[in-house]
């Protein structure tokens with residue numbers, strides 16, 4: 365198969381982890397006889413530095429013409445000035461919106477080999493397998509915002525808005541995924557306080573009753589979910605939630621597999637290229653030191669194979685290679701937890717070696 369892949373390394377550890385993921389794509393292409401073409405483009409802080417824009421038009425055009433996009437991470441202290449005209453993160457939000465990527469799939473899957481890398485007890489986390497559907501192009505992230513007044517009386521606001529079609533489409537996708545899995549869907553909201561959550565809850569209930577009566581469905585308030593997630597994670601199969609709740613709950617959920625550096629994601633719309641990225645950020649505290657775990661990004665390439673290219677065997681082969689290096693005891697510092705650790709590049713070497721035997 366021929367595929368045109370766009371790489372958006374971004375900032376901080378972004379270029380280091382995307383470099384290792386690209387090696388995995390190259391070795392997969394050679395092994396399965398595919399022709400992948402790569403082009404790298406600017407996004408985030410580096411794009412602000414070079415073009416004054418966190419998402420140059422050239423990057424948008426390249427993404428729209430591609431078959432799939434692999435992104436590292438954006439942001440960092442260099443661009444954190446609160447009075448700056450724009451920020452790296454604005455580039456990421458804009459590419460999601462421009463490509464209509466409303467569904468962010470974040471699988472929380474535990475590798476058996478890593479159970480003891482989690483700060484949580486084995487008997488609590490063993491067997492956990494959750495698939496989050498985070499709504500990605502609406503909610504508070506994209507609501508009207510502004511400031512008024514000045515000095516001591518200045519105020520700021522950001523609106524949370526959800527519409528019926530926005531809720532329907534993400535709930536439908538999540539329910540379809542539940543049918544392929546353990547047939548259970550949990551919707552997470554804050555309907556006891558927030559109006560958009562009350563709309564979300566009623567629309568989700570209607571979609572489930574009318575279109576998916578066979579799927580076991582329940583609702584949980586987001587604060588309570590934050591607790592249940594680490595107390596009884598096995599009880600959840602597919603979880604659907606809004607943009608900000610999904611962002612927060614999945615960083616929390618990364619402690620189940622043991623590290624943010626292990627969690628990939630896929631951002632999908634109605635056809636068109638998907639965008640694949642780790643759920644973590646640019647990790648400025650470890651950038652440039654060769655300490656970053658590249659496995660989340662490597663696992664994102666498996667999601668890319670599966671969801672954008674329909675290459676299931678290739679996806680499973682990448683996931684198998686990751687389990688094999690973990691079974692060999694290889695760990696970057698985040699999952700070594702004080703034990704022997706290898707570098708970002710050595711972890712890339714190990715995955716590539718598994719794929720070339």
Ligand code: NAD
Nearest residue numbers: 437438439440624625643644645646647649650656657698
């Ligand atoms: P972060 O996810 O970058 O880092 C949180 C912690 O996890 C840090 O201690 C970091 O070292 C560690 N970590 C993250 N990824 C790791 C990996 N692959 N291997 C080992 N350790 C890893 O979150 P933050 O520090 O709050 O944010 C830093 C910057 O990243 C901010 O500018 C933020 O806006 C941005 N960010 C970007 C994305 C994205 O591009 N998708 C996601 C989250 C945060």
Ligand code: IPM
Nearest residue numbers: 439453456457611643644645
């Ligand atoms: C993520 C990040 C982004 C988000 C930021 C950097 C815009 O935290 O992808 O999880 O909040 O969506």
Ligand code: MN
Nearest residue numbers: 611612615643
């Ligand atoms: Mn996040």
